[in-house]
Amino acid sequence: MLTHLKGVLDADELREARVLLARASWGDGRVTAGVQSAQAKNNQQLPQDAEATRALQRIVLGGLNRHAHFFSAALPKRVFPPLFNRYAGATNAFGNHVDNAVRFVPGTQGERVRTDLSCTLFLNEPGDYEGGELAIEDSFDTQRIKLPAGDMLLYPGTRVHRVEPVTRGERLASFFWVESMVRADDARRLLFDMDAHLMALRGSVGEADAAVIGLTGTYHNLLRMWADV
Numbered sequence: 001m002l003t004h005l006k007g008v009l010d011a012d013e014l015r016e017a018r019v020l021l022a023r024a025s026w027g028d029g030r031v032t033a034g035v036q037s038a039q040a041k042n043n044q045q046l047p048q049d050a051e052a053t054r055a056l057q058r059i060v061l062g063g064l065n066r067h068a069h070f071f072s073a074a075l076p077k078r079v080f081p082p083l084f085n086r087y088a089g090a091t092n093a094f095g096n097h098v099d100n101a102v103r104f105v106p107g108t109q110g111e112r113v114r115t116d117l118s119c120t121l122f123l124n125e126p127g128d129y130e131g132g133e134l135a136i137e138d139s140f141d142t143q144r145i146k147l148p149a150g151d152m153l154l155y156p157g158t159r160v161h162r163v164e165p166v167t168r169g170e171r172l173a174s175f176f177w178v179e180s181m182v183r184a185d186d187a188r189r190l191l192f193d194m195d196a197h198l199m200a201l202r203g204s205v206g207e208a209d210a211a212v213i214g215l216t217g218t219y220h221n222l223l224r225m226w227a228d229v
Helices: 011-023 051-066 068-076 184-204 208-228
Strands: 003-005 075-079 083-087 093-097 102-104 112-114 117-122 127-129 134-137 141-145 152-156 159-163 166-169 169-178
Touching: 003 093, 011 051, 051 083, 051 169, 068 075, 068 152, 068 184, 112 169, 117 134, 184 208
Parallel strands: none
Antiparallel strands: 003 152, 075 169, 083 169, 093 159, 102 112, 117 152, 117 169, 127 166, 134 141, 134 159
């Protein structure tokens, strides 16, 4: 399931993020790549232990924490600390690859995150650059995605994907991974769809309606059956 989450960051947060990014010192993006993806990766990345990275992480995690649709779609158990990349000039693309299944969280005693979901949060506007689409393969075609600043895409970590070459300007984004309480993508999608319909039903008939109460119980019973917490 590909899920477009709108307005993860607001205008003030985006301005603060872009100031931090403009002042930051960029490094080689291959530092966090696996063996296969390092052969395809040609971008820049903020060092994981940089002061700017920590400040930007606080901004992104704050946006995620208040975004109800993020919780509904991802059902997060663990979130890998957000990373930040730049595509421009000679370092402008990332070829086909699949993300590592497990990531070790830096600065911890071997804490691990299973990468059920990959996340790309766009930090500048599509008009700021040409190319740079996030291309995600599936069985029948390729989805090419370029979202407004502050919007984020969630997609299964199992998918082959790439970033098309940036031919003008620069593309700025945050990327990270989520280990979900519900491991199976099809189960997460059923729960996300049910939650969306429940929210619409609550808005039309109210919380005390018998159907709302019954369906809410069904949602939580399914989550209870599938969740690993």
